[in-house]
Amino acid sequence: MITNNHQDKQLSTLRLFRRIHRQTTIFIFIFFLFVSVSGLLLGWKKNSGDFILPKSHEGTSTNFEDWLPLDQLNNMASQYLHDSISPILSTELDRMDIRKDLGMVKFIYKNHYWGIQLDGASGKLLSKGLRRADFLENLHDGSILDKYMGSNNSYFKLIYTSLIGLALITFTITGFWLWYAPKRVKKNKLKNNFSDSQKKMT
Template sequence: MSTNRQQQARVLRTFRKVHRWTGAALFILFFLISISGLLLGWKKNSGGYILADTEKGSSTDLSKWVSFDSLETQAVFYLHQEVDSTLSGEIDRFDVRPDKGTVKIRFKDHYWGVQLDGATGKLLTVERRRSDFIESLHDGSVIDNLEIIPGGYFKLFYTSLTGLALLTFTVTGFWLWYGPKRMRRLNH
């Protein structure tokens, strides 16, 4: 066997080992990412289970809408009345849908939200924000949300690790496919 062929075979064996050990070590993370990614891809087609359908309000004319502080008061009231009076009423964001006459309000410390009519402040729906939970699993922020590691560093570590692992799989997987073809072509 020529030295060149031996080197190529050694490189292939190394790539195979890296590919196998990386896959084995990160199996659970890749499993979570793939399942959560599939669910996120299907969220708008889940019949309202993963992501609640956006309801229609009574007016799309923004000049007829109530103020944001009134919407905030109404959102917290409905959260406490319809779900649990002990839940935090701290709001994470307002998702304004002028074309639907609706405001979706997401709370900061849990996965509940409400949809209100922008013109009246009346409750349109209470939603369990499953898609937000799935997204936080997908990007690793679920750990940051628990504040186990302060500063949001877990998500940075998690996305860096999984991104670099995916890059490693791409390179080693390509070489495991292409390397033997190249060796056969060079030997003929």
């Protein structure tokens, strides 16, 4: 009787974990899809033929003494952005990526995904293109919602990453139990059957 109760508890726990695993899958499926697809594409960003991330071009000098002032380079980048892409694009910078070893500067903007690369010495336009990798990164970590909502506190990113992290932990625990529990139940059942047969023989 005790053995049967023990088996019933194991089966009940197994059913509970299966239900949690299934319901979590339904709830979080779309988020896992975003994370997996964006993560896959980000892994290929430097091998995408400039489609996901424009390659870094080389300038004419790696010596800072030959470079134009950063303020002047920024003004030139803003002009290139408006003249060669669109006059309505915001010129508010997210960051300037200075590549001394390549002799160039990347200008990455806050409110859109266009990027500009300039020769640090001459200010010549080396490249302009969509930084799709930045969009994928924002999608991957949930910060895309903060970006479009104008939130500076990353609340959506925090909630999103917390949900994904907790879901993965739940998946790991329930997935392991769904693999292990049937083996345990089967082992106990064989053990009990053997014990019963031994009792009958005696």
